[in-house]
Amino acid sequence: MKTNDLILQTTTKVVLFIIILFSFHIFFAGHYTPGGGFVGGLLTSGAIILLMLAFDMKTVSQILPVNYIYMAATGLLFAGGTAAGALFFNVPLLTHAFGHVDLPILGDTALHTATIFDLGVFLVVVGVTMTIIQTIGEDE
Amino acid sequence: MKEMINFLILPLLIPFLTGILLIFFAKNVVIQRWIAAISALFNVVIAFLLVQKVRNDGIQTLDVSSWQAPFGITLVSDMLSALLVLTTTIIAFTSIIYSFRSIGVEREKYFYYPALNFLIVGVIGAFTTGDIFNLFVFFEVLLMASYVLLVLGGTKIQLRETIKYILVNVISSALFVIAVAYLYSVVGTLNMAHISVRLDDLGQSGIITVIAVLFLIVFGLKGGIFPLYFWLPGSYYAPPAPVMALFGALLTKVGVYAIMRTYTLFFIHDTGYTHQLLMILTIITIVVGVIGAIAFSDIKKIIIYNIIVAIGVILFGVSVMTPDSLAGSVFYLIHDMVIKAALFLLIGIMIAITGTSDLRKISGLIRRYPGLGWTFFIAALVLAGIPPFSGFVGKVLIVKGGFESEQFLGAGIVLASSLLVLFSIMKIFINGFWGTPQDYKGETNVPVRKLLIAPVILVTISVLYGAGSEIIFPYISQAAETLANPSVYIEAVLKEW
Numbered sequence: 001m002k003t004n005d006l007i008l009q010t011t012t013k014v015v016l017f018i019i020i021l022f023s024f025h026i027f028f029a030g031h032y033t034p035g036g037g038f039v040g041g042l043l044t045s046g047a048i049i050l051l052m053l054a055f056d057m058k059t060v061s062q063i064l065p066v067n068y069i070y071m072a073a074t075g076l077l078f079a080g081g082t083a084a085g086a087l088f089f090n091v092p093l094l095t096h097a098f099g100h101v102d103l104p105i106l107g108d109t110a111l112h113t114a115t116i117f118d119l120g121v122f123l124v125v126v127g128v129t130m131t132i133i134q135t136i137g138e139d140e
Numbered sequence: 141m142k143e144m145i146n147f148l149i150l151p152l153l154i155p156f157l158t159g160i161l162l163i164f165f166a167k168n169v170v171i172q173r174w175i176a177a178i179s180a181l182f183n184v185v186i187a188f189l190l191v192q193k194v195r196n197d198g199i200q201t202l203d204v205s206s207w208q209a210p211f212g213i214t215l216v217s218d219m220l221s222a223l224l225v226l227t228t229t230i231i232a233f234t235s236i237i238y239s240f241r242s243i244g245v246e247r248e249k250y251f252y253y254p255a256l257n258f259l260i261v262g263v264i265g266a267f268t269t270g271d272i273f274n275l276f277v278f279f280e281v282l283l284m285a286s287y288v289l290l291v292l293g294g295t296k297i298q299l300r301e302t303i304k305y306i307l308v309n310v311i312s313s314a315l316f317v318i319a320v321a322y323l324y325s326v327v328g329t330l331n332m333a334h335i336s337v338r339l340d341d342l343g344q345s346g347i348i349t350v351i352a353v354l355f356l357i358v359f360g361l362k363g364g365i366f367p368l369y370f371w372l373p374g375s376y377y378a379p380p381a382p383v384m385a386l387f388g389a390l391l392t393k394v395g396v397y398a399i400m401r402t403y404t405l406f407f408i409h410d411t412g413y414t415h416q417l418l419m420i421l422t423i424i425t426i427v428v429g430v431i432g433a434i435a436f437s438d439i440k441k442i443i444i445y446n447i448i449v450a451i452g453v454i455l456f457g458v459s460v461m462t463p464d465s466l467a468g469s470v471f472y473l474i475h476d477m478v479i480k481a482a483l484f485l486l487i488g489i490m491i492a493i494t495g496t497s498d499l500r501k502i503s504g505l506i507r508r509y510p511g512l513g514w515t516f517f518i519a520a521l522v523l524a525g526i527p528p529f530s531g532f533v534g535k536v537l538i539v540k541g542g543f544e545s546e547q548f549l550g551a552g553i554v555l556a557s558s559l560l561v562l563f564s565i566m567k568i569f570i571n572g573f574w575g576t577p578q579d580y581k582g583e584t585n586v587p588v589r590k591l592l593i594a595p596v597i598l599v600t601i602s603v604l605y606g607a608g609s610e611i612i613f614p615y616i617s618q619a620a621e622t623l624a625n626p627s628v629y630i631e632a633v634l635k636e637w
Contacts, residue, residue, distance in 0.1 A: 087153075092204055
């Protein structure tokens with residue numbers, strides 16, 4: 001029997017973007033306030049899971065042809081790379097650099113290498129969560 | 141060139157980055173093998189340089205992310221830690237090259253090498269960290285990787301044992317956090333050197349003894365001392381040989397190392413209770429291990445019970461707490477890691493040839509495989525500690541320490557255990573290698589020569605380790621000195637204190 005999930009699908013198409021934008025907001029907010037890569041990553045995976053619920057896994061993997069294991073590995077590479085980057089400057093591992101940079105449009109912006117680390121965390125969280133969900137979902 | 145301050149982190153960072161890189165090459169087994177082997181060999185060299193550096197310049201410390209000790213996480217490489225890191229890298233390398241011909245392409249495609257590298261990260265991290273909570277974190281890292289390695293392949297016995305293994309370790313991890321929380325609530329710090337200072341100021345009170353016993357339970361569960369070893373013979377029985385070698389040589393020894401560290405750095409004020417308890421448990425551990433090693437006629441089980449014996453012997457040396465016995469423990473610990481790895485790899489070949497681990501179904505292997513037979517014979521002598529092999533030196537020192545502090549019963553049992561260990565291992569040699577040669581199904585497919593490379597490297601190292609004990613001993617005694625005298629460790633970490 002085919003279930004009618006028109007309402008869910010229509011709502012998802014709108015809500016999805018709100019969730020993803022909010023997850024980015026949370027991700028960047030984590031710099032000074034509660035939030036960060038972990039929560040942001042969970043929200044993004046929440047959005048993708050919603051997409052999977054509304055449609056089905058096949059459709060979603062067509063929309064987002066991502067290998068989530070590689071995604072997690074890329075995230076690890078970002079985080080590990082940021083940590084190891086300290087070696088090139090001969091400062092203790094994980095020491096981060098920061099400063100204010102005058103960017104066009106955005107103006108005076110505080111940039112911080114911790115953000116790259118956090119991006120790594122974000123990717124790992126999305127990658128791992130989606131791998132787990134997919135593995136469970138595939139298991140009929 | 142300016143001195144590289146991050147040097148001690150390299151043995152940890154290399155397998156970490158290698159592990160990540162290997163995930164991308166999951167489907168290309170040949171590239172994976174090359175990368176894994178080269179990086180592991182490179183890591184051996186780095187670890188060797190680290191040992192030399194500690195020998196020349198003393199204890200190395202690194203305040204990660206530039207937070208000064210005791211506020212941030214500090215990594216500490218004293219001689220004990222550096223030596224264990226070196227041993228770990230050697231065992232990692234040999235297990236990797238042994239895996240090429242034995243583990244099977246299916247496992248290799250499913251993230252075997254990444255998991256192996258992450259296991260090494262956890263083990264080396266646990267040996268290197270100077271922060272008790274960070275120790276917990278690295279325990280988790282190595283446990284996660286060990287879950288993967290244990291279950292990978294998905295045979296029935298593996299699935300069954302993995303469930304037990306995960307259950308035991310989840311409980312023990314929970315206890316670990318509880319123990320750390322108790323300790324933190326008493327001393328208000330997590331830096332291991334700082335904890336030692338604070339405990340010194342406080343003196344031993346009842347609560348600290350309780351925490352000491354709690355830590356003993358946690359690490360004893362990982363290390364497999366009596367009565368907490370119950371999960372070990374089952375779980376270590378399940379995975380294929382190279383994984384068994386990694387587990388048997390490394391994982392239990394992390395628990396042993398943690399007991400060594402905490403019982404020489406933290407809980408040294410009420411040794412009448414804590415170390416006495418440890419001693420009683422280790423003596424029973426030896427006895428139980430020996431009984432198991434003699435009773436079983438399954439080659440895997442015999443070697444697994446020999447792990448338990450060794451853990452008892454090493455920790456007996458720690459519980460005696462004389463400089464001699466500590467040096468003996470360090471010496472024996474490294475000896476045991478190398479030779480256990482070698483033995484697991486050797487019986488892995490025997491099982492590959494015969495298709496069984498039941499000793500009663502194996503005989504006459506030496507006729508067709510003399511190389512395997514004689515390597516096993518030498519490994520057996522090394523394990524039992526026949527002079528001049530390396531087991532001897534360690535045991536002599538441990539027994540000497542035992543006699544000096546008038547622990548005649550314990551020292552006597554350590555001595556007697558060597559004889560019985562020799563008996564248990566010779567049982568494999570006599571029954572398995574002597575007697576009438578048999579034909580085994582599928583034995584022609586086993587690349588025995590190529591498989592022998594890794595165990596031969598390990599046996600050679602342990603023979604040299606025994607023969608060159610004159611050269612090696614200064615390193616060992618430097619490691620034992622730090623254990624016997626915590627102020628060296630504390631000064632190196634906290635500097636101005």
